[in-house]
Amino acid sequence: MRELKILAVVVFFSLLTYYLVEPYAHHQMHMKVDANGDEIHIESHGFTYDGAADIAEAERKGDEVLVSKKKAFWSKVVQISKIKGDVVVGEASFALCIGCHNGANFNMGGAIPPNLDHVGGIYDKNYLIALIKDPAMAGNVDHKYKNTIEHPMGRIQVMMTEDQQIADVVAYMIAKKAGEVSPKEAFNEACVRCHAMRYVNVTQLGDTPKFKHEKDELAYKIKVIEEQDAVKAYMGKLPQDLSMMIRARSEHFMETFVENPQSQLPGTSMPRVGLNQAGYDKVKAYLTEAGDPSKKAREKLGPWVIAFFVLFTILAFFWKKSMWRDLH
């Protein structure tokens, strides 16, 4: 039938144009290539961390020393992860962590040490081991420091020197600091010391309290600005507000970026966050709540509206049929 042939032509050219300007063009625009011009495929690795991505990155740079350093570090991490940790002994060591991670909201060397209430639940075990072993290497931001000791958390290297000690404290975190966590808590613990999210009234200092007097509000604002300046001085620029991040970046970008920021923004000062799959899901849920709050309503209403127009079209079809019956 002629009409269907014409429709096929229209649909074909529309879809062709769509394919070229959307999936194909975006793939080309966001493609990363290595020194030989070959495409680097950045794929999510399920929020587990074994250093493979970091080693591959160092290999692409052609830096032999760096490659062997990364390999040695991550094989050490895997080795420690096989040691059986003692939860009771770990608790004692954990007291060392609390010295800084004390919830006082006090900036130490660039950022506020995050709250560790759910640390064993939202972060990957290997990542936690790596972080205690060498925070700069774990975050894949070793290019920022001459020596890890310069890292705000660098002193951990002289505080926890034994592999067994690291295994113990991580075992403690996973056993005792992994309770039920809400999306908001996961987000606050993982992101907030650097990022604000103004649509849910969160700044680098955490939830913004309500104030009765403007004077108090302004005084708090100044504290926020001071904290932002400190973060800015440490990171090089103020990390972006995350309010609309869930819509401003694709799902693939978010996943691979959170797993390893260097994969999408080479040279960025943002360290790897180290979230595990469950932790990332919580953070993502909270980003969606802030940046795309209509998602649920949209998904609920969609089928009804479409069903309405399907019915409308069927009725219109029969009306047209009846109108055109005597014409040919």
Add this chain to the structure above:
Amino acid sequence: MAKFDENAKPFTNKWLDERIGLNTLKRVLNTEYWIPKDINFLWAMGMILAATFGILLISGIFLLMYYKPDTNLAFDSVNYTIMSEVGYGWLWRHIHGVGASLVFLIIYIHMFTGIYYGSYKRGRELIWLSGMGLFVAFSAEAFSGYMLPWGQMSYWAGMVITNLFSGGSLEAYGLVEWIRGDYVPGDAYLTRFFMLHVLLIPLVIIGLIVLHFGTLRLPHVNNQEGADIDYEESAALYKAGKKKESKVIPFSPVFLSKDIFVMGVYFILFFYLVFYHFNFAMDPVNFDPADGLKTPAHIYPEWYFLWSYEILRPFSKDVGLIAFALSQLAFIFLPFIDRSPNVAPAHKRGLFQIWFWVLLIDMIVLTAMGKLPPTNETFAAIGWYSAVLFLFMGPALFVITIFEKKIEKGA
């Protein structure tokens, strides 16, 4: 003065007829506005455009109630207030965004239908010209609207497009500043584009739609074979009940019944996109707030401007601007470039048919290359050749149609 029946009850048919010629209006605009029977669904695109414009207008009115044209407030009024505080604000916004993109898809289909069937030829020149006026007005409306969310792409697209007015080597930066009201896009810039988007351009569009419909009434709509129909004879046949023999149908309700059906199909697609696939019309880059100190890695216009953007891009500054200006004007002159005496579908017009498909494919290639990064040499080369090809399409049409043989009636 005309006679008015004393006994006619107010607002009855007779009462209205005596005052505004209701029956005449109905006859002229509906029941005896004759449309050829030999048409396909592409003839419904006009009504689909009218409906889409209506939807844009209504959704726009709802958005207008909460939008704040201020560089400090605009982004959050759209992304926070409308998206999360206003009941169904998200729905209106998605409808508006998707509608703004789809309206151009239908405009292009409508335009290429007109070109394929020769619906711009003698007697129908004004339909084409008012249509091109609408295309220009819709383009301006789309561009000004794109500024309003004040995201990264709003800002940088605004920067790039207003810079074009410096005229290359003319260095008319004074003109650019005058258009922006500032050295860079800022508050003065945003408020004037807001005014253009919600008042001046919509008024122009509404006026042009009326004109476009008006230009259609006397020459009548074209048909699939470009046949020259004797409307009086066919209308008489139809009215006498010989519907099979008649070549025409009344606009309402017969033609309209088909329009409404096609519209239904279109709205299924429309709302599928609104609910499940809106990113193509609402670029993620624009969900980052405007930042004059941070240029996005890739700046590109929305898909419907890409072909003309690609005619600008591959050449040196001045040549590019001239080519761009020519390409913007080229379609307007179509009725005068095409010298052929035939009103017939492209597949009956020999070389013209080849010309048509080359034009369509060239524009799709330009569209694709307009978005692909020009740092890739292959893409840059394809872009350059297709832009040059586009510039030759006008003269080519002139030559082809001069030599086109007249198709004998009844052949």
